[in-house]
Amino acid sequence: MPEFASRVKGKLAIVAALEREVRPLIKDQIKNWRVSEKGRDGRKFRFFELEDAVLVCGGIGTAAARKAAEAVIAIYSPALICSAGFAGALDPALKVGDVLQPQRVVNAADCSVVSLNRGNGVLVSFSSVAGAEQKAKLRDSFSAQAVDMEAAAVARAAEAHGIEFTAVKVISDEADCNLPAMDRFMDDRGQFLEWKFAAYTAVRPWLWPSVVRLARNSSKASQALCEHLRQIIADQTALPLNPTQADIIPGSTR
Secondary structure: OOOOOOOOOOOEEEEEOOHHHHHHHHHHOOOOOEEEEEEEOOEEEEEEEOOOEEEEEOOOOHHHHHHHHHHHHHHHOOOEEEEEEEEEEOOOOOOOOOEEOOOEEEEOOOOOEEEOOOOOOEEEEOOOOOOHHHHHHHHHHHOOOEEEOOHHHHHHHHHHOOOEEEEEEEEEEOOOOOOOOOHHHEOOOOOEOHHHHHHHHHOOHHHHHHHHHHHHHHHHHHHHHHHHHHHHHHHHHOOOOOOOHHHOOOOEEO
16 A cells, blocks of 8 residues: 655645546546646646646656646646656556555666655656566566656656655556557657547457457556545645644655
8 A cells, every 4th residue: 555645735736647547536526626728838738726736637758747747837836746647567466456656766768766755666667658578678677566658757857846756656557468559649749649549449350359458457547546646635635734844755866
């Protein structure tokens, strides 16, 4: 069970890749979320806001995640920023729906590490969707339990602005799973083009079983992730109004 409560009082910013990853969270509180579109550096972002939390889905990949993180920091000045979303298992013991709040986030591109004073395990951020063979290499190279594409970029933005950082990831594909090649279905802003993916798979019936499995696993992962994000939001809201300096637990980069 991940340890959720940050001990930093202030607005929580959640940066996810796609709305479908957090749809249960948005839908079950639809009357409470305030939705708005705001621009930053030539891009428009859709923000979902509560009194003590804001959520933005910036797109898949490093560049999209960094831009979304910079936007939410500039517009909302959060005290805590959380990279949330799907991840692939590197540890064969992890199953679809398992949630990881890592103690370390590693950028596979330059081997830089963000270490946190909470959580367990290692999450590695990689530049593309990893298949089973690539997952094994990442596990061996970084002693990591899971892989995503965005957490290291969000962590870097948080570090640049002196903001507390955490990550919460849910396993959507297991260590031996080979996902369909997804890069061709993403636009230059990191958005997944579902219509293009549907058209591609519709005429390739041999892919249908894996697509059905992908949809089922994504739904299970999304439900599990949103359950934990609800708890994070509740914990953040329940914090004392005036924490002492000793109550602040910063992350550090080594």
